[in-house]
Amino acid sequence: MVSLPNPLGTIDRVRREIDRNALRARNGIRMATGIQRTDVGLSPKDVVWESGRCQLWHYRSDQVSLGPPLLIIYSLFNRSYILDLRPGNSVIEHLLSAGFDVYMIDWGVPDERDAANQLEDYVDYFMPAAIRRVCELSGASEINLFGYCFGGVLSVLHTAHHPETPLRSLTVLTTPCDLREMGPMTEIMSRSDLEDVLGPDGMVPASVILQGFRTLAPMGEVTGRLDLWEKMWSDDYVTAYQAMTGWATDQVPLPGGVARQFKRMVDENAFVNDRIVLGGDRVRLADIQLPFLHVLGLRDHIVPVASAAPLVGLVGSEDKEEMRLDAGHVGLMVGRTAAKNTVPKIIEFLKKRSEALT
Template sequence: MESDRAVVTMEPTSASIVDRVRREVERTALRARNGIRMAAGLSRPEVGQTLKDVVWRHGRSELWRYRNDNVRVSPPLLIVFSLFSRSYILDLQPGNSFVERLLAAGFDVYLLDWGVPDERDAANRLEDYVDDYLPAAVERVRHIAGTEQINMLGYCFGSVLSLLYAAHHLDAPLRSLTVMTTPVDLQQLGPLTSVVGGGGLDVGNVLDADGNVPPQVIYQGFQVLKPTAQVTQYVDLWERLWSDDYVAAHQAMIGWATDHIPLPGGVARQLAEMTRDNAIVNDTLVVGGDRVHLADITVPFLTVLGNRDHIVPEASAAPLIDLIGSPDKHEVRLDGGHVGLLVGRTAAKTTIPTIIDFLIQRSETQE
């Protein structure tokens, strides 16, 4: 026999209604305050605050060593950043910093920042980075740390540079190689393919007076990938404009996303050729006049990609794992975007712990 169940509908009390109204009034006032501050440029957050020292320079490039009084993991970790944007996304804000987490885990962390190219860099080619800058930076890290080997981690196009370095220098002193959001199939980059010279674009038509691809061209290429992003961002921002923490994080992220740097013209021309030939996937890479093969990379290897990455889509990054020759190779696909793999909840809960665990298992640690 079924029992009768009384359904009780709770009406909001006068007190709860007053509380809601009061909270919304307070949030509206905070929205107005924060909106005025943003419009006036008065509340821009500081980024890249983790203490570091410049330990090597070459051209516009600098090698940074982050200060850590509690190094427990050896060998050191060298991060190779992209040529397209600024590296502070790795150290966005205190509490939301990839570098900060690595330091807390006991790593001796170095970062190779390429600086801002000018007319002196217009003729730079991939060989300048892969056969000159990177080997010199690696040797500097080894000298400072007093180790025979290093761990290397590349992000975005820094991953491509790391792969080319490892493939062209088979005696490189690498304990392991980790790459994130790596564009491998250059013909699967969507509209961004045109930025790297695909689709019949003549790179010479977009170079600036210095001979480089200007930042605004690169930025527009990224914008085309997700044309509704700005609308969505403004809707989300309005909903949480009352939160000082959210506004600061939003400004830091948006600031980085629009803060691109020139791409050396020589590299742009090479990328155009690589894209037309799909050289990485088709194993036709040439570096410094030598054929190089990713299959020759045999060090412990990890590749991380996001299934919601609109800058380096999953289809572009996915072929990499099968191209690497290492018997100790691993792929991690995460539910995140290009930047979400580095900052935010996915990064904090999954990406960073996964990378740290991979590195620690292939390193020596001290308690």
């Protein structure tokens, strides 16, 4: 016997799709006209130190129960609010809820005044000054350091170059080490025409950096827009989409001095070949001797596993761990993987190296 389709079920599906199309049209108009905006970076914070474009943020909390303080070092290539994207989807929020006293260095938007900056400016000046300020404000004698992406590079370089820094532990995420294994990013960073890329202000323009990241996932924007149309009826999805795409296109210029220096590091594969020099000093990762954690994503197309994996072997610490999670570069810090895997594992690592405050 042939079963006939339920006409009421078909009518319900048609009505639902009509309703969703109306919502798609409404949300599309709001996005196109700028009426619908998504606020980001909402966790309350105070600027407690600054120098040039660099600021040290202290996140407000009335539930600090663990010490020492945690200082986050962000990347130079884009904006730090990815770590505090939206309420309920915020690494900062999770760390505060766990009882940590959280600080973060935000590098701001550099301009021609920063064009000559080199890695030493960040590793040997900004970071030590910020660490001193954290210790001064908190009364702590040491801190936990946490670096994300290129912020991990800065954190590793600082820790190796400054063994006198009072650090309890070092955590880095998606941090490149074998610079010849970054896929298309290796080609981008080792371009022989770097000087032609620099703008008249001596900076690598934000548009060039954005285009470089887009070449790593050329279909990402297309598939993202297709997904948006399919789910544009959902206010929650549209809000999340706006927050993520807003951040993904919110690049900042890179100082030409840093770009030249990092190009040399890529050409020499400086970490793997032990050829890092800062301020005339040879810097060796083997000199890092404190508890160390590296979290990397198995689906990371910006810092592939082949680039990130050698780091833990080069660090000299006896107490060191590597965690490989099934996520991409940003997925480690945003969304379900971050909430269920990345952040809980980081919190577990840090709690073992912290003490309860009385």
